[in-house]
Amino acid sequence: MPKFIIQGQKPLSGEIEVKGAKNSALKIIPASILSEETITIKNLPQIEDIGKALELLSFLGSSIRHSGSEVEINTKNINKSELEPKLADKFRTSMMFVGPLLARFKEVKFPHPGGCVIGASGRPIDLFLEGFQALGAEVKVSGKFYEIKAKELKGATYFFSTVSVTGTESLMMTATLAKGITTLQNCAMEPEIKALADYLNSQGAKIKGAGSPTIIIEGVKKLKAGTFKIVPDRIEAGSFAIMAAASKSDITITKCQPEHILSLLTIFKKIGLNFEIGKDWLRVKPTKNIRPYNIKTHEYPGFPTDLQSPYTVLMTQAQGLSTIHEIIYDRRLLYVDMLSQMGANIIMCDPHRVVVNGPSKLYAKKLISPDIRAGIALVIAALIAKGTTEIDNIYQIDRGYENIDKRLRDLGADIVRV
Numbered sequence: 001m002p003k004f005i006i007q008g009q010k011p012l013s014g015e016i017e018v019k020g021a022k023n024s025a026l027k028i029i030p031a032s033i034l035s036e037e038t039i040t041i042k043n044l045p046q047i048e049d050i051g052k053a054l055e056l057l058s059f060l061g062s063s064i065r066h067s068g069s070e071v072e073i074n075t076k077n078i079n080k081s082e083l084e085p086k087l088a089d090k091f092r093t094s095m096m097f098v099g100p101l102l103a104r105f106k107e108v109k110f111p112h113p114g115g116c117v118i119g120a121s122g123r124p125i126d127l128f129l130e131g132f133q134a135l136g137a138e139v140k141v142s143g144k145f146y147e148i149k150a151k152e153l154k155g156a157t158y159f160f161s162t163v164s165v166t167g168t169e170s171l172m173m174t175a176t177l178a179k180g181i182t183t184l185q186n187c188a189m190e191p192e193i194k195a196l197a198d199y200l201n202s203q204g205a206k207i208k209g210a211g212s213p214t215i216i217i218e219g220v221k222k223l224k225a226g227t228f229k230i231v232p233d234r235i236e237a238g239s240f241a242i243m244a245a246a247s248k249s250d251i252t253i254t255k256c257q258p259e260h261i262l263s264l265l266t267i268f269k270k271i272g273l274n275f276e277i278g279k280d281w282l283r284v285k286p287t288k289n290i291r292p293y294n295i296k297t298h299e300y301p302g303f304p305t306d307l308q309s310p311y312t313v314l315m316t317q318a319q320g321l322s323t324i325h326e327i328i329y330d331r332r333l334l335y336v337d338m339l340s341q342m343g344a345n346i347i348m349c350d351p352h353r354v355v356v357n358g359p360s361k362l363y364a365k366k367l368i369s370p371d372i373r374a375g376i377a378l379v380i381a382a383l384i385a386k387g388t389t390e391i392d393n394i395y396q397i398d399r400g401y402e403n404i405d406k407r408l409r410d411l412g413a414d415i416v417r418v
């Protein structure tokens, strides 16, 4: 298993470019099932999860021409509506294939999707199932598989009892080819949802309101060909900005959209960080005294759960107490134990809240990356720690960040993959 070996406390500086958003690309790829014409996707991040999504699509019978950050997909010859269990098992986003397959073929069979370990009970899919039922589908569970069938999908009103990003995207895609009007209420509002709706509309879909809590979809019979450029990854941008602040470096983050991380940048002001923003760049400069500030994760436009772990590392370098309150997931603070082993002064109050007492000197340790976001947080901690840190299970970092070791080396980091 590859590992990262990181020699901490090396000065970092320069420019780092943000890649296309993983959590946009992972929806645009399955959305290609909604059209029988050729789809071109640009600015695709070259990461593990994208490879798996394309493999799943290819298994269904699609033709795929993938070169670097661009892919051309044609799903006309899809010849099955069943997700390969070995592939679907491996990542939760396999669930994003279910709605488009149901919309196009009126039936789909799939195993409970796998993924990382951040939610209890294997991360539920009840909202998806309820939504499909609202559109007129029947859901059966047989053994480890779900089978969903519909004679016809009909527009309906569905209220999300919990705000869900992938739930919103899934029902929005499914309703695109349903008969009549679907109204989705209490929707998630992430920029990737608006990007998906804009893209589907460019192919002939009729979606209004994406990016707000109510989305109205007027079903159409089919979608045309389309070209989509993946939006910049706001979580990468935010993680790099936090890395620059925690390591007191002067780093410019390019090809990003700072307006997508206003929740973070607002806090940057409150904690006294020295930074500048432009339309598509963000420069973080060294700040001597970082003030502590409490955060509570929230759905967009609130503070993203995906930046909670890097922010916690930053707070280990702040002057005083801060509380980190994770409200989206119930297993997303377990990594703090590793920060404590590195010398951070962190008290776990309950599974959802920790108190960080900064500033602390961090020391190198042998660590294991538990999930993508905690993984990048450990990389940041290792970059500021004294000594040589070893991070195992970096598969859980590669899933989300393209070629991260090379990109960090270009900033001056001493990080090698062995």
Ligand code: EPU
Residues within 6 Å of the ligand: 023, 026, 093, 119, 123, 124, 125, 126, 127, 128, 162, 163, 164, 165, 166, 167, 188, 304, 305, 306, 328, 329, 372, 373, 400
């Ligand atoms: N939930 C349910 N039932 C469902 C679906 C979700 O109860 O059927 C609950 C979840 O357990 C969670 C809450 O709803 O407590 C919100 O989860 P959501 O469905 O919004 O998360 P998601 O759509 O599965 C996406 C991102 C996550 C990101 C969250 C929150 C993708 C592929 N994943 O997940 O990204 O943390 O939204 O912003 O878009 C990551 O990139 O590392 C990652 C985990």
